[in-house]
Amino acid sequence: MRIATFNINGIKARFEGLTDWLNTSAPDVALLQEIKSQDETFPREHFEDLGYTVETHGQKGFNGVAILSKLPLEDVSRGLPGDPNDEQARWIEATVTDRKPVRVCCLYLPNGNPAPGEKYDYKLAWMRRLQHRALELLATEEPAVMAGDYNVIPQDEDAARPDAWREDALARPETRAAFREILNLGFTDAFRARRQDPGHYSFWDYQRNAFDRNDGIRIDHLLLTAQAADLMSDCWIEAEVRGRERPSDHTPVWIELNA
DNA sequence: ATGTCGGCATTGTGCCGA
Numbered sequence: 001m002r003i004a005t006f007n008i009n010g011i012k013a014r015f016e017g018l019t020d021w022l023n024t025s026a027p028d029v030a031l032l033q034e035i036k037s038q039d040e041t042f043p044r045e046h047f048e049d050l051g052y053t054v055e056t057h058g059q060k061g062f063n064g065v066a067i068l069s070k071l072p073l074e075d076v077s078r079g080l081p082g083d084p085n086d087e088q089a090r091w092i093e094a095t096v097t098d099r100k101p102v103r104v105c106c107l108y109l110p111n112g113n114p115a116p117g118e119k120y121d122y123k124l125a126w127m128r129r130l131q132h133r134a135l136e137l138l139a140t141e142e143p144a145v146m147a148g149d150y151n152v153i154p155q156d157e158d159a160a161r162p163d164a165w166r167e168d169a170l171a172r173p174e175t176r177a178a179f180r181e182i183l184n185l186g187f188t189d190a191f192r193a194r195r196q197d198p199g200h201y202s203f204w205d206y207q208r209n210a211f212d213r214n215d216g217i218r219i220d221h222l223l224l225t226a227q228a229a230d231l232m233s234d235c236w237i238e239a240e241v242r243g244r245e246r247p248s249d250h251t252p253v254w255i256e257l258n259a
Numbered sequence: 260a261t262g263t264c265g266g267c268a269t270t271g272t273g274c275c276g277a
Contacts, residue, residue, distance in 0.1 A: 206263035
């Protein structure tokens with residue numbers, strides 16, 4: 001089972017590019033963030049015609065997450081638990097079954113800028129709720145994947161210019177500590193389990209030809225429970241997608257599971 | 260200081276979010 005996480009930055013703007021990517025790279029499961037669409041206006045039938053089951057959790061104009069799967073999806077759940085007043089669409093999860101069932105969570109963690117401030121407080125509160133859900137997933141002792149745009153640069157080697165991000169909500173010490181707390185519960189950062197060298201990124205700003213200069217950051221992550229990590233055979237970043245015509249500012253990150 | 264996008268409200272362009 002091959003799973004890819006991809007912040008597409010708008011389904012309307014990415015309709016053709018996403019279609020080409022699904023047809024050529026052909027993930028079994030695509031976890032999409034920033035669909036920037038309501039459920040009613042997401043082009044569900046188009047992707048069903050490509051062979052995918054489509055589950056969305058959207059809102060008007062901003063945020064929004066979706067799961068596209070060639071494999072059966074069960075027990076879909078929308079919204080990160082822990083705050084009934086949170087109206088931002090940033091979390092959807094479902095069980096995907098091929099040979100073995102895997103709980104797959106698709107998340108779009110708040111950006112949090114400017115920091116400090118209200119938006120940063122919301123980010124840190126959201127990360128506390130994520131930690132709580134992560135604990136529940138661990139307790140199932142089943143394979144589970146929490147993947148998406150974390151808006152977290154975990155360590156200096158995850159940025160081309162770490163000093164430029166030092167005060168940013170994506171890299172502040174409180175952000176990194178909250179991410180580390182979740183990892184330290186027992187999750188595996190799939191990419192770092194495979195590659196320890198610097199220079200690998202999942203996001204490049206549209207400005208200043210950042211992609212051509214590889215002036216990027218690694219903020220799209222797949223966190224695995226021990227039972228999922230035991231199934232992982234590979235993890236890679238498909239950087240080439242960022243260089244295509246009219247791209248998202250993010251690029252897909254993949255795992256392959258023996259599941 | 261700014262550089263670029265996407266989407267919205269609105270119909271020409273400015274604002275917000277990233």
